[in-house]
Amino acid sequence: MSRNPDSDVERYRLHVARAIHDGPQQLLTSIGMRLQMLATDVPPELEAEVSEIARQAMLIGDQLRDLAAGNDDQV
Numbered sequence: 001m002s003r004n005p006d007s008d009v010e011r012y013r014l015h016v017a018r019a020i021h022d023g024p025q026q027l028l029t030s031i032g033m034r035l036q037m038l039a040t041d042v043p044p045e046l047e048a049e050v051s052e053i054a055r056q057a058m059l060i061g062d063q064l065r066d067l068a069a070g071n072d073d074q075v
Contacts, residue, residue, distance in 0.1 A: 017068035032057035
């Protein structure tokens with residue numbers, strides 16, 4: 001019985017997508033949210049920098065989600 005290379009590729013893509021979602025994407029989302037909360041408790045001169053780092057962490061998480069979904073035109 002021959003294997004369907006397209007289904008093998010799709011299975012692997014889904015495996016990678018789940019691994020990205022369950023690992024780095026969730027971690028980056030958590031880091032971004034924690035930084036957003038922290039931004040309200042830092043000295044005023046650091047608030048903008050911490051907020052920007054939080055925004056970038058969330059953006060990376062979004063890009064990972066898009067990449068895992070096969071939408072890599074924005075990455």
